[in-house]
Amino acid sequence: MMVKHPFTSPLNLEKISIMKIIYTNIKYVLALLAILLFTCLGIGLYVSECGSAFSINCRATDYIYEQMTGLMATSLCLFIVAAIISIVAVFICNKWVTIFNFMIILIGAVLMLAALSIFFRDHHFWAPLMGGIAMTLSFETAAFLLIELFTKNKIVSVSETHVH
Numbered sequence: 001m002m003v004k005h006p007f008t009s010p011l012n013l014e015k016i017s018i019m020k021i022i023y024t025n026i027k028y029v030l031a032l033l034a035i036l037l038f039t040c041l042g043i044g045l046y047v048s049e050c051g052s053a054f055s056i057n058c059r060a061t062d063y064i065y066e067q068m069t070g071l072m073a074t075s076l077c078l079f080i081v082a083a084i085i086s087i088v089a090v091f092i093c094n095k096w097v098t099i100f101n102f103m104i105i106l107i108g109a110v111l112m113l114a115a116l117s118i119f120f121r122d123h124h125f126w127a128p129l130m131g132g133i134a135m136t137l138s139f140e141t142a143a144f145l146l147i148e149l150f151t152k153n154k155i156v157s158v159s160e161t162h163v164h
Contacts, residue, residue: 025090027147028101031140032083039076039112047119064122071115078108 043054047065050058053072058065085101113133120129 025086025093027144028086029083029090030147031143032079032086032105034143035079036076036083039072039079043072043076064118067118068115071111071118075108075112075115078104078111082108 044052047053047058050061050065052058053065053068059069082101082104085097085104089097089101116129116132119125
């Protein structure tokens, strides 16, 4: 006598994937969280005697801060959107999602570089700008290499038996 499982149907029994975690995309989520943190710090910390770049006092004293705030705020919004897309990309691996996320991050980075260039142009601090860019790229590369070491070829599928 054949024993029948109470949750199966003789019609069709198949496995469907409910959630697939792509560990290689987690590094982008972590990188974007770090980008958000440092963008918020850049917006909130004091830039000179007038306070933070977004303070009314700073924007009233120098046109540089008015230009910077628009570029930095737009960059922050783009980085938030990119962080959300990166979280989605951990579960959905799609080439177009990755391309779209790349474009958003690139535009945000260019706007942030423009904001910093405006500030450094008028104050003639080109060496710290180039040093900051080099430091950022080296930290990001080191973080990606470290994450790659721990997540090499580790894709976990969580699946459930589905009854039709």
